[in-house]
Amino acid sequence: MSECTHNCESCGENCAERQMKPEDFLEKPHELSSVRKVVGVVSGKGGVGKSLVTSMLAVLLNRRGHHTGIMDADVTGPSIPKAFGLHEKASGMGEAILPVRTKTGVDVISINLLLENESDPVVWRGPVIAGVVKQFWTDVIWNDVDFLFVDMPPGTGDVPLTVFQSIPLDGIVVVASPQELVEMVVEKAVKMARLMNIPILGIVENMSYVECPDCGRRINIFGESHVDEIAARYGLPVLAKLPLDPALASVCDKGVVELFEGDWMDSAADAVEALGKPS
Ligand SMILES: Nc1ncnc2c1ncn2[C@@H]1O[C@H](COP(=O)(O)OP(=O)(O)OP(=O)(O)O)[C@@H](O)[C@H]1O
Numbered sequence: 001m002s003e004c005t006h007n008c009e010s011c012g013e014n015c016a017e018r019q020m021k022p023e024d025f026l027e028k029p030h031e032l033s034s035v036r037k038v039v040g041v042v043s044g045k046g047g048v049g050k051s052l053v054t055s056m057l058a059v060l061l062n063r064r065g066h067h068t069g070i071m072d073a074d075v076t077g078p079s080i081p082k083a084f085g086l087h088e089k090a091s092g093m094g095e096a097i098l099p100v101r102t103k104t105g106v107d108v109i110s111i112n113l114l115l116e117n118e119s120d121p122v123v124w125r126g127p128v129i130a131g132v133v134k135q136f137w138t139d140v141i142w143n144d145v146d147f148l149f150v151d152m153p154p155g156t157g158d159v160p161l162t163v164f165q166s167i168p169l170d171g172i173v174v175v176a177s178p179q180e181l182v183e184m185v186v187e188k189a190v191k192m193a194r195l196m197n198i199p200i201l202g203i204v205e206n207m208s209y210v211e212c213p214d215c216g217r218r219i220n221i222f223g224e225s226h227v228d229e230i231a232a233r234y235g236l237p238v239l240a241k242l243p244l245d246p247a248l249a250s251v252c253d254k255g256v257v258e259l260f261e262g263d264w265m266d267s268a269a270d271a272v273e274a275l276g277k278p279s
Pocket residue numbers: 043045046047048049050051052053074077078079154206207242243244245246248249250252253
């Protein structure tokens with residue numbers, strides 16, 4: 001069709017493009033990989049704590065006895081190695097790449113574990129970045145991983161779309177902060193997930209409140225949260241409300257996120273763990 005806009009949502013034609021199923025774009029994992037469930041962690045923009053939430057989920061599921069991995073698909077803003085204090089380089093095995101294992105046994109791959117100098121900026125265009133993320137799936141040996149968490153590139157542009165299409169995600173966790181236009185973030189994530197036929201496990205609100213160290217009162221520094229009503233509107237659970245907590249910032253900065261304490265993310269971990277149980 002010459003007038004095709006490639007926007008199937010606003011078109012009723014039953015053309016070849018519409019008939020192409022999301023599975024048609026899926027890439028095969030490395031032949032030596034074994035990954036049981038893949039969970040994408042998405043956000044509307046950078047800096048809302050997507051990497052922190054990804055790290056906490058991987059650490060919690062690991063603490064529960066599952067072998068977890070993190071694919072840092074946020075190629076232009078890779079923060080996972082820093083949070084885990086990883087500075088060594090990923091090694092190769094023939095044509096394949098082996099992830100780096102953290103102190104407690106989480107397998108991690110990130111562009112920072114491959115670059116000669118981890119402070120080099122990644123100034124690549126979208127298709128190159130998307131190609132790197134695909135290789136994190138096709139060329140990395142994910143050995144016996146129960147839950148692989150994908151720290152997705154922020155937003156709903158070209159790169160996240162490619163990740164959505166090429167990696168077989170079993171579920172999505174949406175991270176939002178109260179100062180964002182949460183409704184828009186959630187709506188976009190829901191639409192993208194529906195197009196790809198991937199269930200959204202729920203929403204994590206980060207930086208939800210600050211707890212007064214003296215009296216324990218919760219202060220909504222970014223104003224009143226609307227996450228509950230928005231989640232209800234889309235029929236999604238709110239999996240966690242994470243406080244803005246200097247201790248969390250500190251464990252990330254010091255590279256010891258594996259030592260974090262707090263039960264805020266337990267329900268989110270339950271939701272992910274449930275994916276692995278027979279239905
Ligand atoms: N709840 C929190 N309490 C304290 N600090 C936090 C919290 N959430 C995130 N931070 C800090 O904010 C910074 C950004 O968080 P993070 O890297 O997880 O965000 P992101 O959404 O992944 O951002 P980017 O897309 O830019 O990588 C980090 O330094 C992190 O330690």
